[in-house]
Amino acid sequence: MTTYAATPLTELLTALFQEAGATAEVAATTADVLVEGDLLGHHTHGIKLAHGYLQDLKAGKANGDPETLEMTESSPVAAVIDGHYVLGPYLVRHALEHAAQAAEGFGIGIVTLKRSHHIACLAAYLRPLVERHLVPVILSSDPAVASVAPYGGTTPVYTPNPLAIGIPGRDNPMLIDVSMSSITNGTVNKTRAEGGKLAHPAILTHRGTVSDAPEDFFTTPPGSILPLGGQAFGHKGFALGLMVEALTSALGGFGRKDAPTQWGASATVMVIDPARFGGIDAFVEETDFLTQRCLESERVDPEVAVRLPGQSGLAKRQRYLRDGIPLPEDVVVSLRKAIADSALADGPLSRALGL
Amino acid sequence: MTTYAATPLTELLTALFQEAGATAEVAATTADVLVEGDLLGHHTHGIKLAHGYLQDLKAGKANGDPETLEMTESSPVAAVIDGHYVLGPYLVRHALEHAAQAAEGFGIGIVTLKRSHHIACLAAYLRPLVERHLVPVILSSDPAVASVAPYGGTTPVYTPNPLAIGIPGRDNPMLIDVSMSSITNGTVNKTRAEGGKLAHPAILTHRGTVSDAPEDFFTTPPGSILPLGGQAFGHKGFALGLMVEALTSALGGFGRKDAPTQWGASATVMVIDPARFGGIDAFVEETDFLTQRCLESERVDPEVAVRLPGQSGLAKRQRYLRDGIPLPEDVVVSLRKAIADSALADGPLSRALGL
Numbered sequence: 001m002t003t004y005a006a007t008p009l010t011e012l013l014t015a016l017f018q019e020a021g022a023t024a025e026v027a028a029t030t031a032d033v034l035v036e037g038d039l040l041g042h043h044t045h046g047i048k049l050a051h052g053y054l055q056d057l058k059a060g061k062a063n064g065d066p067e068t069l070e071m072t073e074s075s076p077v078a079a080v081i082d083g084h085y086v087l088g089p090y091l092v093r094h095a096l097e098h099a100a101q102a103a104e105g106f107g108i109g110i111v112t113l114k115r116s117h118h119i120a121c122l123a124a125y126l127r128p129l130v131e132r133h134l135v136p137v138i139l140s141s142d143p144a145v146a147s148v149a150p151y152g153g154t155t156p157v158y159t160p161n162p163l164a165i166g167i168p169g170r171d172n173p174m175l176i177d178v179s180m181s182s183i184t185n186g187t188v189n190k191t192r193a194e195g196g197k198l199a200h201p202a203i204l205t206h207r208g209t210v211s212d213a214p215e216d217f218f219t220t221p222p223g224s225i226l227p228l229g230g231q232a233f234g235h236k237g238f239a240l241g242l243m244v245e246a247l248t249s250a251l252g253g254f255g256r257k258d259a260p261t262q263w264g265a266s267a268t269v270m271v272i273d274p275a276r277f278g279g280i281d282a283f284v285e286e287t288d289f290l291t292q293r294c295l296e297s298e299r300v301d302p303e304v305a306v307r308l309p310g311q312s313g314l315a316k317r318q319r320y321l322r323d324g325i326p327l328p329e330d331v332v333v334s335l336r337k338a339i340a341d342s343a344l345a346d347g348p349l350s351r352a353l354g355l
Numbered sequence: 356m357t358t359y360a361a362t363p364l365t366e367l368l369t370a371l372f373q374e375a376g377a378t379a380e381v382a383a384t385t386a387d388v389l390v391e392g393d394l395l396g397h398h399t400h401g402i403k404l405a406h407g408y409l410q411d412l413k414a415g416k417a418n419g420d421p422e423t424l425e426m427t428e429s430s431p432v433a434a435v436i437d438g439h440y441v442l443g444p445y446l447v448r449h450a451l452e453h454a455a456q457a458a459e460g461f462g463i464g465i466v467t468l469k470r471s472h473h474i475a476c477l478a479a480y481l482r483p484l485v486e487r488h489l490v491p492v493i494l495s496s497d498p499a500v501a502s503v504a505p506y507g508g509t510t511p512v513y514t515p516n517p518l519a520i521g522i523p524g525r526d527n528p529m530l531i532d533v534s535m536s537s538i539t540n541g542t543v544n545k546t547r548a549e550g551g552k553l554a555h556p557a558i559l560t561h562r563g564t565v566s567d568a569p570e571d572f573f574t575t576p577p578g579s580i581l582p583l584g585g586q587a588f589g590h591k592g593f594a595l596g597l598m599v600e601a602l603t604s605a606l607g608g609f610g611r612k613d614a615p616t617q618w619g620a621s622a623t624v625m626v627i628d629p630a631r632f633g634g635i636d637a638f639v640e641e642t643d644f645l646t647q648r649c650l651e652s653e654r655v656d657p658e659v660a661v662r663l664p665g666q667s668g669l670a671k672r673q674r675y676l677r678d679g680i681p682l683p684e685d686v687v688v689s690l691r692k693a694i695a696d697s698a699l700a701d702g703p704l705s706r707a708l709g710l
Contacts, residue, residue, distance in 0.1 A: 074462050074631040074632070075460070075461040075462050075631060076461070077432055077461050077462060077463060078461060078462025078463055078631050078632065080632050080633060105430070106430040106431070106432050106433060106461075107429050107430050107432060107433025107465065108432060108433055108463060108465050108625075110462065110463050110627070112632050112633070114633070135601065135602070135606075149652055150649035150652050150661045150663075151661070151662075152652075152654060152655055152656070152659055152660070152661040152662060153649065153652025153653060153654055153655065153661040154652065154653045154654065154655055155648075155651070155652035155653045157645070157648045157649050157652060158645065163595075163598075165598050165601070165602075167597065167598070167601045167605070174594075174597060174601075176594040176595075176597065176598055178590075178591040178594050178595065179591075182584075182587075182588050183588075199587075200587040200588070202587075202588075204655075206653075208654075208655035208656070221653075228583060228584055228588060228591055228592070229537075229583055229584065229585075230584075230585065230587075230588070232537070232554075232555040232557075232585070233537050233538075233555070233557075233583060233585070235533075235662075235664070236533040236534075236583055237583070238664070239529075239531040239533050239664040240518075240531075240533065240595075242522065242529060242531065242645070242646075242649075242663075242664065243518075243520050243522070243531055245641075245645055246490065246520070246522045246529075246638075246642060247490070247520075247627075249641050249645075250522070250629070250633075250637070250638045250639075250641040250642050250645075251490075251627065251629060251632045251633060251638065252632060252633045253632065253633020253634055253637030253638065253641070254633065254637070254641075255641045255644075255645070256641065256644055256645055256648070257640055257641050257644035257645075270463075272465070272602075272606065274605070274606060274608075276429040276430060276433050277429070277433065277435050277467050277606045277607060277608065278435060278467070278469070278605075278606060278607045278608020278609065279608055282605070282608030282609070283601075283605045283606065283608065284605075285612055286600075286601075286604050286605040286608070286609075286610045286611065286612050287601060287605050289610075289611055289612035290512070290513065290597070290600055290604075290605075290610070290611055290612075291597075293510075293512045293611070294505035294508065294512050294597075295505075296510070297504055297505050297507075297508025297509065297510035297512060298508060298509045298510045298561075298576075299507060299508055299509065299563075300507055300508065300509055300559075300563035301507070301563070304507055305507070306505045306506070306507040306508040307506075307507060307590075308505075308597075309590070309593070309594040309597065
């Protein structure tokens with residue numbers, strides 16, 4: 001399989017975003033976050049998104065100028081950012097750094113972000129903060145999209161609503177990034193494009209039956225994605241999805257009631273500094289003790305070891321930095337489209353990558 | 356069915372806790388939180404717990420003196436409480452009030468609580484804060500108990516690890532209280548005591564198969580409770596369970612590594628004040644818009660309406676305050692035992708209730 005080195009990929013994407021009007025800082029941050037998504041193996045939420053971001057930049061639906069964002073600090077630990085649809089990776093990084101500095105001073109910092117453009121792969125933001133022994137938390141919903149139905153209902157009302165958290169550990173730091181639904185919109189779209197079935201029946205048809213066929217999501221009236229917990233315990237996933245809606249759109253004061261239509265996100269980031277609580281040593285010792293117990297568990301399948309969240313992603317990241325990233329074909333196709341739409345076609349950056 | 360009025364129940368429990376050595380304030384707070392659990396219909400985590408709390412107080416394994424708790428404030432918004440096994444309801448209420456005042460001043464407040472005694476029903480703490488238009492969050496784990504196995508494993512390592520959050524709304528405030536496992540230890544114990552099967556197969560046997568028989572949890576080696584998401588999506592529930600461990604035991608610096616053996620909890624409470632973000636009006640309008648959309652959803656079963664988290668509990672609470680609480684037989688039996696062990700047997704408080 002063809003692999004692609006991370007550094008030239010990042011340079012190429014940076015150049016593409018700059019060409020489409022983003023400032024150098026916004027372009028570089030966005031490129032970095034997208035490539036980090038692929039480095040961790042989250043190919044549906046990495047470089048593949050660049051083409052759409054570029055199209056939105058060119059159409060004026062995404063904004064590449066960080067000067068337009070408005071931040072209101074209501075205290076040293078709490079802020080609201082109106083993102084004015086600046087590219088999400090820049091906004092989230094900015095919000096996380098603000099929250100991290102608040103956490104280092106006060107134990108916790110929180111920034112809520114309204115009218116962000118799409119924010120890509122949440123896991124891609126965690127590692128640098130975890131390496132600073134901080135605990136970053138990111139919550140996100142998209143008030144322009146409805147794909148998950150309330151438990152007991154069939155009408156899609158809200159989104160998969162991921163929650164990500166980074167957990168420092170000496171031996172086993174963890175990167176958690178999970179949606180409050182069974183699967184994501186990305187998985188439904190990808191499986192449909194490939195013409196396959198889902199690994200598990202995670203679609204609720206508009207008639208209220210369960211299905212593993214992505215087509216049942218795209219009917220009229222539409223199907224929906226089952227909340228985490230499925231038919232038996234979906235009241236829990238529904239509740240957690242509502243929690244994310246509340247802590248993002250309701251907290252920022254901009255959401256479904258405002259009927260936005262463009263690609264975007266409501267997000268909230270929090271950072272906690274364990275040094276201001278029980279101390280970093282105690283924190284990482286407890287994490288290492290717990291994770292060690294998990295890894296030593298007897299196995300359901302003797303051939304399959306217990307895996308900690310982020311463990312596989314971090315191992316891939318190391319391998320991909322060394323050997324290049326094995327980008328799936330759909331990602332390469334999307335990237336080629338982005339290049340073809342630009343003045344960088346046949347330029348040195350794309351040629352160096354064989355793209 | 357016999358019903359019991361909330362006020363005399365609270366008075367009776369307060370007297371029982373005081374007799375067992377708790378101060379008036381600790382006794383009244385604990386009684387209030389337990390009765391609130393039953394008012395919301397959470398009978399496994401309400402009054403039924405009193406007998407165990409009283410036994411622990413008498414045995415010196417729970418503490419009724421609030422003077423012994425040690426609070427370390429590392430900033431105006433962050434604190435650690437070493438609870439020295441003071442009764443959990445008192446500690447949690449105390450921590451929440453501290454965090455609420457921090458939130459009203461700074462947008463957010465967080466208190467982590469180590470060496471707490473058991474903290475009862477998380478949902479029981481939420482309503483008063485939601486009525487103040489605050490967003491309380493409570494996370495809890497019990498480092499002395501292991502009942503949930505890591506996803507892919509069969510050895511129980513951690514606990515169901517509930518997460519609770521109260522969401523203000525004008526029409527539809529929500530009280531969320533969900534564990535990160537399919538079911539709780541309480542449900543396993545109760546179903547076993549009744550000799551029945553679980554409503555869904557939520558037990559993983561020590562051989563790695565799924566079962567609806569509570570006995571499969573009590574084998575040697577033991578079975579475990581499936582994480583939220585079950586066999587297909589349990590990696591998500593596992594990740595969320597690890598998140599709760601990190602934000603409670605690791606953050607407080609006291610947990611499984613310290614091998615505690617007594618009934619207790621690690622807990623963290625956070626309170627967020629929407630007034631310091633997008634504003635209370637925008638928050639409740641967004642909540643009401645979203646919840647209205649959920650309630651209007653087409654139904655899976657035409658006979659069963661979509662229910663919001665806490666909706667049924669708050670309706671019960673209103674009815675039970677008016678008509679009395681229909682305590683299940685196992686709760687009455689447990690309460691009778693608590694009374695029989697005390698000097699209050701045949702006293703006016705118990706006689707007034709017919710207990």
